[in-house]
Amino acid sequence: MSQIPAKGRPAEAILAALRERKAQDRDWRRGRLAVYFYWLDEDLERVQQQAYLAYWTENNLGQRAFPSLKSLEDEVIGMSLALLGGGQGAGGTFTSGGSESIFLAMMAARNRARARRGKMRPNIVLPDTAHLTFDRAAEALGLEVRRVPVGADLRADVAAMAARMDDDTVALVGSAPNYPFGTFDPIADLAALAARRGAWMHVDACVGGFLAPYVRRLGHDIPAFELSVPGVTSLSADIHKHGMAPKGASLLLVADAADREWHKFESRAWQRGPYAAYTTQGTRPGGAVAAAWAAMNHLGEEGYLRCARLIMEAKAIMMAGIAAIPGLGVLQPSDIGIFVWRATDPTLDIGKVAAALDAEGWLVGRQQEPDGIHLHLNPIHRSVAEEYVEAVSRAVAAARGGQNSRIGANERTY
Template sequence: MIAIPAAGRSPAEIMADLTARKVGDRDWRRGRLAVYFYWLDEELERVQQEAYLAFWTENNLGQRAYPSLKTIEDEVVGMALSLLGGGAGAGGTFTSGGSESIFLAMMAARNKARAQRGITRPNIVLPNSAHLTFDRAAEALGIEVRRVPIGADLRAVVEAMAARMDADTVALVGSAPNYPFGTFDPIEQLAELAMARGAWMHVDACVGGFLAPYVRRLGHNVPAFELSVPGVTSLSADIHKHGMAPKGASLLLVADAADREWHKFESRAWQRGPYAAYTTQGTRPGGAVAAAWAAMNHLGDDGYLRCARLIMEAKAIMTAGIGAIPGLAILEPSDLCIFVWRATDPALDVGKVAAALDAEGWLVGRQQEPDGIHLHLNPIHREVAQDYVEAVARAVDAARGGHGARIGANEGTY
């Protein structure tokens, strides 16, 4: 048990302590992490930090006290709706992350179906590549989850999902893209099915929302997934992923702003008076909203297009280089910034390859099915793309040579 210090410590002591504690952390600025961070450059980092500090103590629950936060939040939602196919009647909610955005979407689907269709034993149907946060939300909301195997093309199979639906299905889910493989589900066909069955259609674009439109502008084939697709009810998009904002910033967007009411909590069941919230949070950090607004305004369309170009260039270098290493192959297809590579040589132990990469300081994301290495790229990876390919080649040589978990002179460093 640790007690609060009897005497306060100086700011210098506190910062020195915190800095010392980070010594063992991975250095994300060097681009050696495939997960957990999204970074472009120090200029954007400073913009984020200064904007956050400008609203570091304001509570976004109290927008009557801080009307500036309402205007900032409205502008963030408006810019996202403009990017992601929202029409004149669309709306959105600023949330703490993709998990909350998805929770609110499933809550709204359940509540709407209960009120309008009398459903008391709701279920949702989704491909088994969909994020597990849907299962977490469903567990909390009392919703049955029906996961359906994906096809050989690593995408949802519309006919199979239709077969799992029944009169109690409140929502269908598709990803744009999914996290395990980086592939887009057939959103247009799923939305058509949802509309025909009277179900809520949610698109999980937490990864792709702020990247896919720009990758499409670069000439890549990105299928339609936005709110403008007929039948799409809601879409989640993380600003703290490829929107390049700091953590704590996501959006739940709805094609019809009236559908926000289905995830609203409102009560007068205490002495204080009415309480209402559209999120699962009460107190909400104003700094997160301000920093997201600042990132979007600082980057602009040109900046986001630059980020997309860097990511796709990094992917091209990595996939070509890794695919040329004997015994390795890129899992196909992958549509955006996520891809998986694996061993095609049965004698090559991917676990040993991963351990060798880790010893050089590359934080490895392991893929369970198929056994492989998972990468989620962001702009900084363009600077290290070729370095990564060369590291993979060394790791394969080490694994084949039986060197186990360590290779080279960089053992244990990064």
């Protein structure tokens, strides 16, 4: 069992120990991971780090003490609302990540339905491709989860979701895009359904919020998903994903700022006096806000377009290259920087292919249904796109030759 040492260690010894431990981690700077990180270049990295250090210990709970943090947070929210269809009356909350943003949205949906409609046995209806964070939030909030299979196009089946709704349905969910396949649900149709039934409509754009608008500007067909879609109540978007900020920085945006009150906690039930918070956190790291603000201002629209272009170029190269390898196929459709590839030859064991890739140093994200390999690209993958295709070709040859059959070496990552 570890214990606090009796005597402190010198700073250099501590830093050397950290470097030694980190040497065992996967080297994301080489682009051999397609999960867990987002990186563009060293210039942005330095800006992120310096901005975070400028507020490394300030507590964003104390905005009376640190009004600069409030101004930074307000600007981050304002820039994001402008990007994602927020009107004059829209609002937002800065959170620690997509899980917290989604939790707050479901909390708000429950609380609004309880107050306005007296719903005490609430349920939420969502496609079965929606992130499992919704189930985790529902477990904590006392919500029944009704998952509905998606259609053959890997998008939410609006008619099937309507059939699962009842008078106790407090929220509908759509993804923009979903994580398993990278496809956009028909947000406009789901939002219209939610409006007719008086339900909260949440759009999970944690992955796509800061990427999809720029992919659309490059000429790709990206359906409307933003707050400006009639019937959309809230939208979650992670700045620490394709907003290219360090972790943890996310947003819960609402079309009507008054709806933030439904996820507010307020109490006077102790001796200290009134306490109020719009997040599940108390103490909030000021560095995360400062670094998000810095990343957005450093990149600007030009920088985000560059990121989108690099991602879509990498995807095109990888998809075409993999599809050309005998025995492999790319699952379609796929809308932005997420896609799945799999074996089309029944004699080819995709687990052995994954193990061969792992043996070469590529961290493999396994897809459960269908059995395949999942990629979530970010800008650095443009520099390794051709290299990855070559590695896949070698891995297929190794699998066919009976090499690298240690299936346990490849992870299922989500």
